Amino acid sequence: MGQKSGFISIVGKANVGKSSLLNALLGEKVAIVSNKPQTTRTKITGVLTKGDNQFVFIDTPGLHKARTRLGENMVKAVNASINDVDVVMLVVEAVGKINEIELNLIETIKKRKLPSVLIINKIDLLADKKEVIKRIEEFSLLHKFEAVIPISVINNDGLDKILTELEGFLIDSVHFFPDDTLTDQPERVIVAELIREKILFNLHQEIPHGTAVVIEKMSHREDKDIIDIDALIYCEKQSHKGMIIGKQGKVLKNVASGARADIEAFLDTKVNLKCWVKVKEDWRNRDGLINNFGLSFTE
Numbered sequence: 486m487g488q489k490s491g492f493i494s495i496v497g498k499a500n501v502g503k504s505s506l507l508n509a510l511l512g513e514k515v516a517i518v519s520n521k522p523q524t525t526r527t528k529i530t531g532v533l534t535k536g537d538n539q540f541v542f543i544d545t546p547g548l549h550k551a552r553t554r555l556g557e558n559m560v561k562a563v564n565a566s567i568n569d570v571d572v573v574m575l576v577v578e579a580v581g582k583i584n585e586i587e588l589n590l591i592e593t594i595k596k597r598k599l600p601s602v603l604i605i606n607k608i609d610l611l612a613d614k615k616e617v618i619k620r621i622e623e624f625s626l627l628h629k630f631e632a633v634i635p636i637s638v639i640n641n642d643g644l645d646k647i648l649t650e651l652e653g654f655l656i657d658s659v660h661f662f663p664d665d666t667l668t669d670q671p672e673r674v675i676v677a678e679l680i681r682e683k684i685l686f687n688l689h690q691e692i693p694h695g696t697a698v699v700i701e702k703m704s705h706r707e708d709k710d711i712i713d714i715d716a717l718i719y720c721e722k723q724s725h726k727g728m729i730i731g732k733q734g735k736v737l738k739n740v741a742s743g744a745r746a747d748i749e750a751f752l753d754t755k756v757n758l759k760c761w762v763k764v765k766e767d768w769r770n771r772d773g774l775i776n777n778f779g780l781s782f783t784e
Contacts, residue, residue, distance in 0.1 A: 489655035490539040492569070497576035498586040502606045505638045506576060507531045507544045510647065514751065515668040515675065516544050530669040532662045533648075539660040540651060543570065572600045572631075572654040574647075579608045579620055579635070583627070591628045600654055603630040604647065609637040673700040676748050680716055680760065683743040687736055688728065695721040695769065696729070711755045714748070718762045721769070726762050737762065 495503045504516035511531045529544040573594055577587060594601045603624055608617055617635045625633070632650045636643030668675070677698040684696050702715040718740075720726055730737045737760055745758045765771075 487657055488537045488539070488659055489652075490541065490658040490660055491571040491651065491655035492541045492543065493651060493654070494543045494545065494570040494573045495576060496545055496573060496590055498584060501576045501578050502638050503544055503576050504529075506604070506606065506636075506644075507542055509638050509641060509644055510540075510542065511667060513667055514747070515670060516678075532666045532668065534660065534662075534664040534666070535648070538652060538655055539662065539664070540648070540655070541661060570599070571656060572602060572651065574602050574604050574651075575630075576604045576606055577620075577624065579605050579611050579617060583623060588627070591624075595628055601628070601630050602647075602650060603633045605633065605635045606638055608635045608642070609640050672752070673703055675751060676700055676703065676714060677716065679747045679751065680718070680740065680744040680758075682747075683740040684718065684729065686743065687739050695725060697768065709755075711757055712752060713757045714759070716758065716760045718760055719765045719768060720762060721765065721767055723764050726764050729762050 495507060497503055507516050507529070508514050508531075511533050515531050516529050531542040531544060533540045533542070575587070575590060575594070577583075603621075605617060605620055605624075608614065611617060621633050621635075624630070631654075634643055634646050634650060636647065638644070662669075670678075677700050680698045681696065684698075688696075697719045699717045699719065700714060701717055703712060705712050718729060718737075720729055728736070729740075731739075741758050741760045744760075745756050748758065749756045
C-alpha cells in the first residue's frame with residue numbers, strides 16, 4: 486500500500502467552530518479559538534499523518550462582510566483556500582437559519598465543481614437529536630454533498646467519522662510534509678496568536694478586533710531552560726491602550742499570565758513573557774502595517 490495525501494479546506498461563516506475542529510482533529514492546538522467572530526485572520530495549515538495517509542487541513546477565517554482592508558485580506562484568504570484542494574469541508578451549525586454567507590459558499594463549491602463534505606457542528610445544542618435530520622434536509626436541498634456528518638467538537642463526537650470519510654478523497658501521492666509536521670506556522674506566529682487569544686478572552690466589544698501581536702524577541706537562555714519572549718500588542722486608539730493595560734495593569738497581567746501557560750505547554754519549556762502595548766492609529770486600513778504584522782494576503 487502506497488502513500489496518500491490530500492488537501493482539505495475548512496470553510497464556513499464566522500464562529501461555527503472551524504478552528505476548534507482543526508485542533509480536535511490534530512489533537513494539538515495550532516489555531517486560537519474564542520466565542521468572538523473573526524478570530525482567525527489568516528490561512529492556517531494543520532497536518533495530520535496517520536500511517537500512509539496524510540491529511541493537510543487548511544483552516545480559514547470565518548467568511549464575513551469586509552469593513553476594513555484587513556477584512557478584505559481575510560475574505561481573499563477564504564476564496565483562495567478553496568482553489569486547488571481535494572475536498573472542501575463546509576462547517577455549519579446545527580441550529581439557526583442558513584445565511585447569505587453559507588449560500589455563497591455553496592454556490593462557489595457548485596461553480597467550481599469541488600467535492601464537498603457538510604459538517605454539522607454543535608449537535609450538543611439540540612434539545613431533540615431528531616432535529617439534525619431536518620438540518621440535513623435543509624442543506625441537501627441546496628447541494629448534493631458527498632457526505633453529511635453531524636458532530637459536536639466540544640464533546641469529541643463524530644470526529645472519527647470525518648477522518649474515515651476524508652480518506653476516500655486522498656490521492657496516491659508522496660507526503661507533502663514530513664510525517665511529524667503539525668503545522669506550517671512558525672513558532673513565533675503561534676506564540677503571538679496565543680497572546681491574542683487571551684486578549685479576545687479578557688476584552689469585549691470591538692477592541693480585541695483592533696489588536697495585533699508581534700513577537701519582538703524570542704530567545705533561549707544559554708544557562709537555563711527558559712525562553713525569553715518580548716511581545717508588542719498594537720491597538721488602534723489611545724483609549725484602547727488604557728483598556729488593554731487595565732487598572733493597575735490588571736488586564737495586561739491576566740493576558741500575559743494566561744498566554745504564558747499556553748505558550749509553555751506549546752513549547753514544552755519555561756517561558757519569561759513580557760508584553761507591551763503600543764498605538765498604531767487605524768492600522769487595519771493601512772496596508773504597510775498589515776504587511777508588517779504578517780496579516781497580508783499572498784497567493
